[in-house]
Amino acid sequence: MHTRFPRAESREFDASHFRKALSQFATGVTVITTRLADGTLLGLTASSFNSVSLDPPLVLWSLGTKANSMPVFTGNSHYVINILGAEQAHLAQQFASKMEDRFEGVGYSLSRTGQPVLDGVSAWFECHNRSQYPEGDHIIFVGEVEHCEVNPQAGLVFHNGGFVKTGTP
Structure with missing residues (x-):
């Protein structure tokens, strides 16, 4: 079931204030990779990135x-979807850059389906590209997780415009 309600009443909306408010919510940092x-x-x-369902195992990103x-x-x-550990802020910056080859100097292995898995991440999810939903200025991707691995460690989060390390796992 996909319910759509009419759009919210149009009012003056300050996009920079909205972005500032969103920055107060700490989020994990991921690098999405494909080949x-x-x-x-x-x-x-x-x-x-967020979890959606355990049965079937679904995650989303946009x-x-x-x-x-x-x-x-x-x-x-x-x-x-590679979940970055506390010491991997450099990878977040590299994969957010305008570099032509963002994989330059980055260690990785290939998953069962031949997709790149970054070395040393705290977890990774190999996903089938199940569905895509256009919303606003983004596409929401829902992936069905076919395989995942965990390497428990302190995490990397983004909060208030910068990277923050979480405590030990």
Whole structure:
């Protein structure tokens, strides 16, 4: 069931104030990775990750509609969500950069479906690209988790415009 309500009444809305309010919610930091048919690796930093369901195992993340990588993520059958550990802020920055090869100098292995899994992450989820929902200026991706692994460690979160390390696991 997908219920849509009429859009909220139009009022003056301060987008910068909205962004500031959102920054008060601490979020985990992930790098979403995938591999093209020609073997090219692609990855991006995302903090819009959340669990959806245990049965079936579903997670979600979102990507801005204007992102250059949008055609790849809407078209590929699989991707990996890498949950970054406390000491991996450099990876978050690298995968959020405009570098041509964001995988430069990054250790990784390939998952069962050939997708890149970053070395040393606290957890990772290999997902089938189950569904996509356009909402506002983003596409919400729902992935069905086919495999996941855990490497318990302190986590990396994003809060108030910066990276913060969590305590020990």
